[in-house]
Amino acid sequence: MRVSHSFSADFDDPNLVSTAGLLPVMGLAEEAGLHELVADRLTVPGPAGSNAPVKISALVAGMVAGADSIADMGLLRHGGMRRSFSGVRAPTTLGTHLRAYTFGHVRQLDAVASRLLAGLTDRVPGLLAGAEAVAYLDVDDTIRQTHGYAKQGTGYGYSGVRGLNAQLATLSTPSAAPVIVGTRLRRGSAASAHGAPRLVAEALATSRKAGATGTVTVRADSAYYNRDVVAAALAGGARFSITARMDPAVTAAISRIPEDAWTGIRYPEAIFDEEQGRWISDAEVAEIPYTAFTSRRKTEHVSARLIVRRVRRLNPATARAGQNELLVAYRHHAVFTDSPLSTLEAEASHRDHAIVEQVIADLKNGPLAHLPSGVFTANAAWLVCAAMAFNLTRTAGVIASNRHGRARTATIRTQLIQVPARIANHARKWRLHLPTAWPWRSAWENLFRHAHESATAIA
Missing domain, CATH: 3.90.350.10 (Transposase Inhibitor Protein From Tn5; Chain A, domain 1)
Incomplete structure (x- = not known):
């Protein structure tokens, strides 16, 4: 393979996203009750603890997309991500939230992770088939x-x-x-x-x-x-x-x-x-x-x-x-x-x-590549979020195809999560335009269809 032309480059398209697979995956998280569980269980005090459901879901989403440090959470703020998701937070805000945790808050987050897994297996029985x-x-x-x-x-x-x-x-x-x-x-x-x-x-x-x-x-x-x-x-x-x-x-x-x-x-x-x-x-x-x-x-x-x-x-x-x-x-x-x-x-x-x-x-090879904070309890909470991200990624693979159901999380990220797309609005309907001839199109469509049907059923 060789470069075919001489190119110039501009970072100027506000409608592109590099992680279109986050849409169905985070829809799956919402369906399994992540936001409600955090709101009910987590009681981090003060301004740092406000909007905890938004911040925890942002941390989990960043990890699913490949972030392995707090600074990497900036990938949630590129291109059309703000059109795709509400409640996007800056990496500094997410780091401040984690540093406000005590050991008791980490245990509360453990309870969230436990119930989230139960919600995922309830909605996707194949996740733990047998x-x-x-x-x-x-x-x-x-x-x-x-x-x-x-x-x-x-x-x-x-x-x-x-x-x-x-x-x-x-x-x-x-x-x-x-x-x-x-x-x-x-x-x-x-x-x-x-x-x-x-x-x-x-x-x-x-x-x-x-x-x-x-x-x-x-x-x-x-x-x-x-x-x-x-x-x-x-x-x-x-x-x-x-x-x-x-x-x-x-x-x-x-x-x-x-x-x-x-x-x-x-x-x-x-x-x-x-x-x-x-x-x-x-x-x-x-x-x-x-x-x-x-x-x-x-x-x-x-x-x-x-x-x-x-x-x-x-x-x-x-x-x-x-x-x-x-x-x-x-x-x-x-x-x-x-x-x-x-x-x-x-x-x-x-x-x-x-x-x-x-x-x-x-x-x-993913979120545990680093323990990003100097505060022990922040790192403990990071580990729990990494577990939730792992389980969500595994669930997405099970939904997508039999092969992805047993694939490594890096493979699922590459083939199903880190898919580039352009966001468009036509006749008041939002649409994703993805690459033609994407090798894993069928698996991605299975995942997207599941999330869309679940959202329709909830609505």
Whole structure:
């Protein structure tokens, strides 16, 4: 491809917009009750808290369109955006609003996000297709790196990077991509499992409101292997599947597995073994009954299954000193679970926990590229808005097409949101003129038609 002519350029068209997909997406947000929820739940005082529904919807809209900082919210004010939307606010106004938040206001915004998700699933059942039968709640956290010393709450976490710790809970089904059902911003030095029991309890409540009325399994890595997290899952009516730390009790249980109990498996696609730093395509799996947390009082013991995958070590010298011959020859990965699935199915299901890492990557490639404020509670509110923007984007993809329903948010933004259009008024009717031969026209029209029909039904 080559440039065909010599061009000049002028920024002089007041009727152009670069994000025509925001019209149906924010119409979907209104239909799901975003404005009413903010008005009912959020009580930020003073001038900074006035018109909160307008400001929160502007923040969410900017994130859907690709903004990853407060300054980027200026993209809502270009061309014909003021003709497309009312209540457009300047980035400085939105930043002032966020900085007025206390921790209590962030929790109020959490309640808004929970109810907004329920409103979306009520109107778009395909968003969590199959949740009435089986769903998975995955919990994980990530360090969002910050620079300088002005941001409140920063510290060095488990990754050795200075920043803030964002904890997420996502909900997915075998046939539906994940949505975010819970978030929490913590100090950078916070342990991964800090506050996790409460997050699990609240995420399970949100999941039930969103339609996950069937079996829900809480999945997490070894950082969340503790009695309180398991208890929160059980108290919420869920099952659990958590990577077990290789402590002496788990190691002893593995050593008791008979050699003839191991079943060889070959993965359809190779999986990466982090400890050995290589891809593996075959392994062996076995299980043994196991009672965890025996150092606590007897009523707090939990008896379930220990499902173990073992892979032969390429270099036995990497094994810990003092281990028996069996543990020297193999590297073991154990999962503590009360899943009713077969051994192989339960092991494969637990590996799918990695889906939450894709959500984290999507957020870091979007609104969580930065934590834009020096005020901790402002960043916490920003994280909640990012979750709402993620869920709205996911819902838009589900409406548009089957392929977009499982696409990454960056793909949905590029193909459905960041679509240029010219606004025109003919015979007192507003119309969008979009590019001819747009490759994803059919999907965009599905999204636009849904929003238009919903608006007509409400009117």
